[in-house]
Amino acid sequence: MDRRDFIQQLPKAELHLHIEGSLEPAMMFDLARRNGVELPYADVAEVRTAYEFAGLQDFLDLYYAGMGVLRTASDFFALADACFRRVGADNVTHLECFVDPQAHLGRGVRFEDLMQGLDAAVRQAAGRGLEVSLILCFLRHLSEREAFGALEDAAPYQGNFIGVGLDSSELGHPPGKFRNVFAAARDLGFRLTAHAGEEGPAEYVWEALDVLGVERIDHGNRALEDDALVARLRRDQVPLTLCPLSNLKLRVVPDLRAHPLKRMLDLGLLATVNSDDPAYFGGYVNDNYVRAAAALDLGEAELAALAANSFKAAFRAGDDSAG
Ligand code: HPA
Ligand code: ZN
Numbered sequence: 632m633d634r635r636d637f638i639q640q641l642p643k644a645e646l647h648l649h650i651e652g653s654l655e656p657a658m659m660f661d662l663a664r665r666n667g668v669e670l671p672y673a674d675v676a677e678v679r680t681a682y683e684f685a686g687l688q689d690f691l692d693l694y695y696a697g698m699g700v701l702r703t704a705s706d707f708f709a710l711a712d713a714c715f716r717r718v719g720a721d722n723v724t725h726l727e728c729f730v731d732p733q734a735h736l737g738r739g740v741r742f743e744d745l746m747q748g749l750d751a752a753v754r755q756a757a758g759r760g761l762e763v764s765l766i767l768c769f770l771r772h773l774s775e776r777e778a779f780g781a782l783e784d785a786a787p788y789q790g791n792f793i794g795v796g797l798d799s800s801e802l803g804h805p806p807g808k809f810r811n812v813f814a815a816a817r818d819l820g821f822r823l824t825a826h827a828g829e830e831g832p833a834e835y836v837w838e839a840l841d842v843l844g845v846e847r848i849d850h851g852n853r854a855l856e857d858d859a860l861v862a863r864l865r866r867d868q869v870p871l872t873l874c875p876l877s878n879l880k881l882r883v884v885p886d887l888r889a890h891p892l893k894r895m896l897d898l899g900l901l902a903t904v905n906s907d908d909p910a911y912f913g914g915y916v917n918d919n920y921v922r923a924a925a926a927l928d929l930g931e932a933e934l935a936a937l938a939a940n941s942f943k944a945a946f947r948a949g950d951d952s953a954g
Contacts (some may be wrong), residue, residue: 647872652908707748794822870944877907887926
């Protein structure tokens with residue numbers, strides 16, 4: 632069986648995908664027209680050309696600008712429905728999907744409209760055999776007080792969220808800045824995860840674990856710089872949600888052959904493969920598996936282990952035997 636077919640037939644969980652990062656350029660243009668929003672691009676080709684990033688912040692500037700076309704419940708439904716159909720086509724049976732409410736509320740979108748659109752798409756996905764849980768991400772470039780505001784706004788919709796996460800500009804915004812709001816979220820019953828060690832140092836991964844008490848680390852690439860941290864991640868089998876194509880596009884790695892995925896597997900870490908922002912980074916989860924496998928020469932046993940890891944790492948037990 633060729634490698635792509637082998638990857639396709641593996642049931643998988645996707646644990647690191649930002650719904651706003653699935654906004655494809657064609658939909659960006661449709662929604663801009665519908666909502667009377669000006670885009671700084673003439674056409675889809677020009678958007679694609681703009682997607683050359685010097686690093687995380689460079690990407691985030693376009694990511695926040697792009698999502699400005701999302702205004703109504705039906706916009707959020709269209710976004711999520713297209714995303715979930717695409718995710719399901721890769722034989723993903725379980726998706727834990729990040730949402731950035733603060734990025735929408737801050738520009739006048741109502742929480743109610745955001746949730747109405749997303750929830751309708753989640754229900755339709757379930758009917759097609761894709762189980763979706765949402766994770767509310769706090770924007771780390773904003774204050775902890777603002778994160779508390781988002782948590783309070785989300786209270787009427789708590790049943791729609793399985794957990795909270797932490798994303799946006801990492802450097803200069805260590806996890807410890809959000810210790811109180813993570814403690815409050817945990818008391819409310821949310822599961823906890825955080826982006827750490829993408830551009831930030833290994834110290835941020837320690838903080839996410841020991842100060843925030845997260846169960847999972849999103850990215851975690853730079854953990855390999857610290858042997859004691861590697862020992863901790865191995866001992867506790869802390870899941871790492873790696874995103875190879877994201878790391879390539881955001882210059883976290885110079886080349887996929889330098890990606891830490893294989894080293895992490897060899898070290899006994901619970902590594903998983905995910906897509907992060909597929910519309911911006913050039914691929915959904917199977918593309919991430921295929922490109923990483925080619926660059927790192929991963930065999931079928933390693934690919935099957937990665938798919939099995941994705942279910943072990945999930946907050947909600949998925950069914951990896953359904954096919
Ligand atoms: N890192 C941090 N914040 C993000 C990312 C990411 O890769 N994608 C969307 N928000
Ligand atoms: Zn991410």
